[in-house]
Amino acid sequence: MDTKKKKSRVWIWIVGVIVVLIVAALVLIRNAISNASQTVYASYTLSSGSLETTITGSGKLESADSQTLQLPAGVTVSDVLVEAGDAVKAGDTLALLDPASLANRAAEVSSELSSLDRQIASRSTTGSVTAPVRGRIKYLPVAEGDAVLSAVSQYGALAILSSDELMQVTISSDAELALYAKVKVVWAEGEKTGRIAAKTDTGYVVTLSDNGTPYLENAQVFDGETLLGEGTLEIHAPVAVLAAGGDIEDIRVNENDLVYANNVLFTLSHEPDTANYRQALSDRTEKAALYQTLLMYQADPRLLATNDGVVSDLFLKDNTDVAATQDSSGLSDAVTLHLGGAVKMRIDVDELDINSVSLGQAVAVTMDAFPNETFEATVTHISRIGSAAGSITTYPVEVTLTGDARLLEGMNGSAVITTAKVENVLLVPIDNTYEDAAGTYVYTRAEDGTLIRVDITLGLSDGTNAEVTGGLTAGQVIWYVDTSANSMLFPGMNYAERRMNNAQQGGVSSNGGE
Known part of the structure; x- marks a missing residue:
């Protein structure tokens, strides 16, 4: 019986302790919630420092630069002495060349040089200009001694041929005429019978024989005795005669002459080089450079590094000919060096x-x-x-x-x-500043503890601190919402809205302070 009473008293104590703990916990939670509802402020004293972005x-x-060494195509490489990744010094031997293959290739290039020399030697500074088609000379503005290029620039051509033996005049007329109907064409010193060749929006195109008909003179067109209209006599199917340059030494034709294709119209002096001559001269220059390279390697059949560097790419193999090339220089890539x-x-x-x-x-x-x-x-x-x-x-x-x-x-x-x-400038932590439509600001504190808004201007910022360019001075104390104080009680709670509302109202809680 006594044992049962003792057990009852123990349970009463246990229940009592639990009740006390629950009450204490509720009191603590209530106090915590009360404290959390109040904004905690902290102070920051402004000072100078350096800032950079x-x-x-x-x-x-990577390497500073690269260089590709080349060898004459077709030459045999007897031995490659380096591998990709090797460091080399200027003057190091990279590969050995077969002397016999060098001699054979040099002989081939020498023969090609001789052929080019013969082409170049046949160059002539005199030439002629021929008729491009059969036709009649209707425009011949040049004179002997004229420079071809100047004449073409001034007159548009050395001569103009009428390639279909017809001239034309375009007139405006509302008369009703049939195609190919005969009309009379009259100019200052003559007349000819013409035909209506085409109808235009405003009249007709009349054609007539080019033999004896002047070029660029004014002419009138009549149907019987009725004047239909007038216009300028032009070439119906003109072909311009041109040349690349030189001076006109002799003119072999006259205006109104009938000529045939390839008939000589002019002879020229100081004629410019032909395309074939220029190509031969260019080829000769490159072949001469290749021949010089071959002779150099005959004297010393080694490929040498010209600079300090690292072998990047190898295009050579032992006992193998240097690859053929499409380059006009006749050289192929052999070794690429990375330099610097x-x-x-x-x-x-x-x-x-x-x-x-x-x-x-x-x-x-x-x-x-x-x-x-x-x-x-x-x-x-x-x-x-x-x-x-x-x-x-x-x-x-x-x-x-x-x-x-x-x-x-x-x-x-x-x-x-x-x-x-920037150096020696006033700095403020960005998290301690606020922004609204009016700009950027901070809070200072009045003697009675209320917050005072101070508008400021900021300069350079590194994302953590910002340069203060106006509104504050060194040593001045600003106040900001200390979110860490509340987050310690209830981690993860969002105080942003309450922080801003409280700050804008200027209120400070009783437990605010440094």
């Missing part, structure tokens, strides 16, 4: 930042292979053509590092471009 990108190191060291890196810059980048800007580069070092660089090229990926466009920017023998092509790194920097 940067753009960051990543890339791989691994000093260039290309990074992609967002379209929102590209206008902040300029040539010569300082760049700090860190390499994955040397994480504790910073390498100096500068911006050396900015592409004006971007690449789009979805809704984002980026622009390639090249930065060039100071040479370092440890840096190798293909190494990964990051580049930080300093786009702007």
